[in-house]
Every structure is written in C-alpha cells, then in structure tokens.
Amino acid sequence: MACFSYQGKSVFYEECGxxxxxxxxxxxxxxxxxxxxxxxxxxGRYRCICPDFLGNGQSDRVEAFPTDLWQDEGRQAIALIRHxxxxxxxxxxxxxxxWAALNAALECPELVCAVVADSFDGRTLHxxxxxxxAAEREAAKADANxxxxxxxxxxxxxxxxxxxxxEALTRCAREGRPLFHRPLEEIQAPVLxxxxxxxxxxxxxxxxxxxxxxxxxxxxxxxMMRQGGHPALLTNAAEAAEAAxxxxxxxxxxxxxxxxx
Numbered sequence: 001m002a003c004f005s006y007q008g009k010s011v012f013y014e015e016c017g018x019x020x021x022x023x024x025x026x027x028x029x030x031x032x033x034x035x036x037x038x039x040x041x042x043x044g045r046y047r048c049i050c051p052d053f054l055g056n057g058q059s060d061r062v063e064a065f066p067t068d069l070w071q072d073e074g075r076q077a078i079a080l081i082r083h084x085x086x087x088x089x090x091x092x093x094x095x096x097x098x099w100a101a102l103n104a105a106l107e108c109p110e111l112v113c114a115v116v117a118d119s120f121d122g123r124t125l126h127x128x129x130x131x132x133x134a135a136e137r138e139a140a141k142a143d144a145n146x147x148x149x150x151x152x153x154x155x156x157x158x159x160x161x162x163x164x165x166x167e168a169l170t171r172c173a174r175e176g177r178p179l180f181h182r183p184l185e186e187i188q189a190p191v192l193x194x195x196x197x198x199x200x201x202x203x204x205x206x207x208x209x210x211x212x213x214x215x216x217x218x219x220x221x222x223x224m225m226r227q228g229g230h231p232a233l234l235t236n237a238a239e240a241a242e243a244a245x246x247x248x249x250x251x252x253x254x255x256x257x258x259x260x261x
Contacts, residue, residue: 001058004083006076012058013051013080017043020113020252021086024050025077027095027119027231028069028165031057031153034094038234041241046090046248051080053100056161057153065168070096071181074103081111088113088255090248094231095119095201099179102187106180109188114251116244118194119231121202122209123179130173136201137166190219190254192247196228196236221247 032050093101098117140146150158214220228236
C-alpha cells in the first residue's frame with residue numbers, strides 16, 4: 001500500500017503504467033476508485049497515479065474538511081509530486097478535482113506540466129449551489145445506487161465522509177470563498193477545460209464560463225462534448241481520453257523541446 005505524509009496524516013495512492021507521471025484527482029465524496037474503469041485508456045502512454053484525498057477512500061480520516069477544501073487538495077497534489085520526486089507531472093482533475101488541479105498549478109508551476117480540468121463550475125459556484133447540494137446529497141442517501149457508490153469509494157463510514165464534505169462545501173458557498181488562491185492569469189501550465197453540454201450538475205452556461213476562463217489563461221483551450229453526463233471524463237470516456245491525450249502529448253512534446261527544429 002503506497003502512501004505519503006501530508007500534515008502528519010497518511011494519504012493513499014496507487015499507480016499503473018510507465019512514462020510521464022499523470023496524476024488523476026477525484027471529485028468530492030469520491031476516491032481514486034472513480035478512475036479504475038478508464039485507466040486503461042491512459043496507462044499505455046503515461047504513468048497513472050491516483051491518490052485518495054485526505055479524509056477519503058483509504059487515506060486517513062479528518063475531523064472536518066477545510067472550508068477552502070480545493071485549495072488544500074491542490075497542496076496535497078503538490079505534496080504527492082514532491083514525494084514521487086518525479087520532476088514535472090501532468091494533472092487530470094474532474095469535478096472538485098479540477099479545482100484542486102488548477103490550484104496545484106498556481107501553487108507550484110515548476111512542478112506541473114499541464115492540467116486537464118473536467119466538469120466543474122469554473123471561477124465561482126453557481127447561484128443556489130449550497131441549496132442544490134444539500135438536496136442532492138439528501139436524495140442520494142435515499143438512492144440505493146448512490147449509497148452503493150459512496151460505500152464503494154469510502155467504505156463503511158461513507159455517511160460521515162459525505163456529511164463532512166457537504167458541510168465544507170456549504171460553508172464555502174455561503175461565505176463566498178474564492179475558489180483559487182491566486183489569479184488565474186498567473187497560471188503557467190497549459191490548461192484544457194473539458195465538459196459535456198448534457199451535464200446537469202454544472203452551471204447551465206458552462207461553455208460560456210469555460211471560454212471566459214480560457215481568455216484569461218495563456219495557453220488554455222476548451223473541449224465541450226455534445227454527449228455525456230457528470231463527469232464527462234467518465235461518462236464519455238473515449239472522446240474525453242482522445243481529447244485529453246492529444247492535449248497532454250502536445251504539452252509533453254513542447255516541454256521536452258520535441259517540437260522544436
């Protein structure tokens with residue numbers, strides 16, 4: 001069982017494949033298990049590394065998640081890269097993991113080669129986020145499939161994990177906390193913003209928001225899929241992998257100077 005230390009606690013991760021490190025960052029109430037169905041699409045070309053954020057999956061539990069949860073998870077991703085001692089890594093974050101990935105790139109640009117940010121609201125949480133989240137989580141606890149998903153990701157204590165996550169995100173939304181600890185204009189790594197037009201869990205004007213973000217980030221691009229739910233990375237896995245790998249391969253070649261004459 002592979003682990004690294006973050007703030008005195010143990011953070012679990014597992015990996016497969018070889019090559020440039022590609023770290024997958026899961027969303028809220030999920031774990032690294034989320035990526036198991038799609039890793040074969042990436043592991044033939046990348047060293048795929050999947051951590052469980054602190055308080056989730058097989059990582060140590062916490063008494064409470066921080067209000068600035070996605071900023072803290074970005075710092076966890078950086079701690080993992082340093083633990084691996086692998087130089088620069090590429091990041092793929094989905095849903096809450098997308099905010100974590102972008103915060104990691106803002107925190108330590110020297111350690112992040114590229115970011116794929118999938119299926120997230122963007123610069124702010126949409127109006128009514130806290131109320132919708134509470135209703136969604138209550139409905140999920142009454143749904144057998146959702147309960148099974150939570151338990152698969154988190155284990156027997158899934159209800160406490162979901163409750164703590166809901167509390168943290170509700171505080172974040174109601175206090176209007178900034179989702180990024182630095183201006184997006186400062187990001188140095190190339191970014192691919194990805195999502196689906198059918199995603200009902202993100203803001204309605206997601207493509208508009210993505211394009212506004214991309215205009216502020218040098219080297220950013222947008223890939224919107226016509227089909228797929230939430231997150232697009234899994235619900236339209238083949239198209240998402242094709243777009244992500246094309247982007248990541250180009251970033252890796254640029255980083256290595258392979259595109260220069």
